[in-house]
Every structure is written in C-alpha cells, then in structure tokens.
Amino acid sequence: MPKKETIQDHGFRPDIIEPEHYILGGKQIPEEILQKDGQWDEYLPEEELQQRNGLEVMNCVAYGTLNCIEVLMLRLFGRRVNKSERYIGVMADTQPTGNTPQRVIEIIRKEAGLIEETLLPFDETIDTWQKYYSPKPMTTRYIRKGKKWLKKHEVKHEWLWK
Numbered sequence: 001m002p003k004k005e006t007i008q009d010h011g012f013r014p015d016i017i018e019p020e021h022y023i024l025g026g027k028q029i030p031e032e033i034l035q036k037d038g039q040w041d042e043y044l045p046e047e048e049l050q051q052r053n054g055l056e057v058m059n060c061v062a063y064g065t066l067n068c069i070e071v072l073m074l075r076l077f078g079r080r081v082n083k084s085e086r087y088i089g090v091m092a093d094t095q096p097t098g099n100t101p102q103r104v105i106e107i108i109r110k111e112a113g114l115i116e117e118t119l120l121p122f123d124e125t126i127d128t129w130q131k132y133y134s135p136k137p138m139t140t141r142y143i144r145k146g147k148k149w150l151k152k153h154e155v156k157h158e159w160l161w162k
Contacts, residue, residue: 011050011058011098034075045070045082053127058098062088065104069114069155086120087146088112090138096129109155112138113146 045067050057062085073081091112092104108114119142126132135142 011056011060011094013061013098013100015100015102034072040071040075043071043074045074045080048082048085048122050085050122052122053124055127055129055132057089057094057122057129057132058096059085059089059094059132061099061101061104062092062094065101065108066114069108082117083114084117084120086122086126086132087115087138087142090120090133090136091143091146094133105155105157109150109157112143113148113150113153115142115145115149119145 048063050059050063066083066085066088070081070083073079088104088108089099092099092107094104122132
C-alpha cells in the first residue's frame with residue numbers, strides 16, 4: 001500500500017492569509033507584465049535538490065522562493081545568480097515540519113536579504129540536520145551581506161488567492 005503523503009513529507013506548511021497581506025488583483029503592488037508570452041524557460045536556474053547526502057532538509061519553501069527570485073534577477077537585470085537556501089532556512093527558522101511561504105519571503109524582505117550560495121552551500125560535507133541549519137544563530141558577517149543585498153533590491157509579493 002502506498003504511503004500517504006503529509007505536510008511533513010515535503011516541508012511545505014500552508015499559511016493563514018491575513019487581511020494585511022497583498023492579494024493578487026488587490027492593486028497594492030503596481031502591475032507590470034514582464035514576460036508577455038509567458039515563456040520563462042530561458043531564465044530558469046540550475047536544478048538544486050533539497051535532499052542529498054542522505055538528508056532531507058525540508059527547506060522546499062526557501063528553494064521555491066529563491067528559484068523565483070533568481071529567475072527575476074536574470075529577467076530584470078541580465079544576471080544569473082545563485083543564492084543560499086541554507087541561509088534562508090536558518091534565518092526563517094525552518095523546522096523538521098518545514099516552513100510557510102509567508103515566513104520565508106518576509107524574512108528575506110524585511111530582515112535577511114540574500115547571500116551567495118558559495119558562502120553557505122549544500123555540498124558533500126553537509127550530511128546532518130545540524131550541519132545544514134548552521135551557523136545558528138547566523139553570523140553577523142552573513143547578515144550584513146544579506147542586508148547589503150536588500151539595500152539594492154526591494155522584494156514584494158502577492159497571494160494568488162484568499
């Protein structure tokens with residue numbers, strides 16, 4: 001019998017959408033159509049896996065969010081970037097049950113910014129939960145780098161539904 005999937009199997013935890021959150025079509029964020037034909041293939045980042053070295057890190061929300069940001073960075077500025085999911089996982093306090101999209105994007109938008117993947121990679125040396133979610137607390141050096149990114153970039157987001 002196949003195993004029933006649960007929230008815990010993937011790391012995605014649904015949010016409660018609050019009235020102060022931006023909802024698509026609510027007109028709080030200016031609308032600009034970036035890719036009229038809807039074809040984003042040429043902007044997609046390289047594949048990164050959240051499960052390797054025998055370790056499932058339950059950080060899918062950070063991976064998905066950073067994929068979107070990396071796509072936009074290439075489309076808007078012509079720069080291919082690779083940002084650290086580990087950094088966001090630590091900063092957003094991702095748990096063994098995962099995290100919520102709102103928590104992850106708000107940490108990026110208001111506190112953490114982004115740093116390069118090369119600073120906190122998920123490489124062959126990372127084979128435990130403790131190694132992946134470290135340093136904890138995050139170093140001041142990395143937080144400063146993340147905030148420097150935030151000084152150059154503004155992050156906004158909308159929910160697609162209520």
